[in-house]
Amino acid sequence: MKILISGFEAFGGNPVNASQEVVRTLERIPMPGIRLETIILPVDRTRCANELLARVQQSQPQAVL
Numbered sequence: 249m250k251i252l253i254s255g256f257e258a259f260g261g262n263p264v265n266a267s268q269e270v271v272r273t274l275e276r277i278p279m280p281g282i283r284l285e286t287i288i289l290p291v292d293r294t295r296c297a298n299e300l301l302a303r304v305q306q307s308q309p310q311a312v313l
Contacts, residue, residue, distance in 0.1 A: 249281060249311070252286070
């Protein structure tokens with residue numbers, strides 16, 4: 249199964265975003281039977297949506313988180 253997991257980049261002067269850290273951690277954990285794809289999205293409502301939709305169309309995952 250292919251899963252696309254998204255997180256957000258740091259914003260508001262913070263050095264990291266917790267969702268970005270979760271995504272980066274999950275990238276390092278082997279998950280048998282799972283093909284994990286990840287994307288870190290900008291904190292911009294237009295760019296965020298466009299980048300996520302483009303990635304979904306490109307990779308055709310069975311699930312998006």
